[in-house]
Amino acid sequence: MRWQDIDQQPCSLARTLAIIGDNWTLLVLRDCFMGVRRFDDFQQRLGVTRHVLSDRLRKLTEGGVLDKVAYQERPLRHEYRLTAMGKELYPVIVHLAQWGDKHLAGEHGAPLIRYHRQCGEPLEAQLQCSHCGDTVKPTDIRVEENPYWAGQILVNS
């Protein structure tokens, strides 16, 4: 199977990765959450080649994660902004960064610290069930198949 066909999988994670799972794309999103909006700013910060950046921004826009809006006419110039849908990827970015902070930081510590404004403390993100408010561990989850795709997703349980 080719990577470009994974958006045809029923799995929600596969479909998500069809939009944001490419090399460089999650780093583009990191910069979006840092307030970067313009092509050349992305390009300089990431060091990615221009045609790859162009392709990734197009895929994110087509996928509904970014919105390409004109910020001036004459000459026409566009910038890329997170949509509401895109902003919902924030937990993914935070957990990825936090995992790196914890396991991959060198002797100088994490390069960025995220403070929770409301309590003033460095953010320690956890997986929380919004229904009961409890913190969730992998073993706390029971997975059930949607009968429509019975047998196509789960191999074991």
Next chain:
Amino acid sequence: MRWQDIDQQPCSLARTLAIIGDNWTLLVLRDCFMGVRRFDDFQQRLGVTRHVLSDRLRKLTEGGVLDKVAYQERPLRHEYRLTAMGKELYPVIVHLAQWGDKHLAGEHGAPLIRYHRQCGEPLEAQLQCSHCGDTVKPTDIRVEENPYWAGQILVNS
């Protein structure tokens, strides 16, 4: 900059993606959390080519996310298990899948439903600050630079 040099960046997210940010790798991890451990099982479920799978499993093992352990001698056979460090990526997987469930599911709905055993309800994961217990939105976060890398990460604020 080449993608393979991304692990030299100070950014924790970039370092994380150097291990798990490749195409296919997050799908390998999805299967790990579903209990898949063996090479041929990964290969058949993902449809990825065998040498790419071999490469990704090696990178995950070198990165400390998976552990390659022999499950039999004669003939020697190995399987891949999540390490404690690997299991901490569970929130990333859950949030990615949940985002796909919400925004990319077709008419038949999400293919898998995750139930929280403790409360019995379908899991709705949220970003939570473990210090104060509040739910966290992107605007609730204030980012500060570690002075050691001053100016190298943040462009604006």
Next chain:
DNA sequence: ATAGTTGGTTCCCATTTGGAACTTATAGTC
């Protein structure tokens, strides 16, 4: 008239991927 800015596209070459066949070591069956 010339240089600079912004947001790309085009070109070439090297690396990576997809697909399939092959390998190694062993167990089980005819």
Next chain:
DNA sequence: GACTATAAGTTCCAAATGGGAACCAACTAT
């Protein structure tokens, strides 16, 4: 003893993708 199956890869080739650099278009500023 010969054949087949299993598991976990490795090797091969053609096609697709990526890195690096140059180029282009439509302006603005000096």
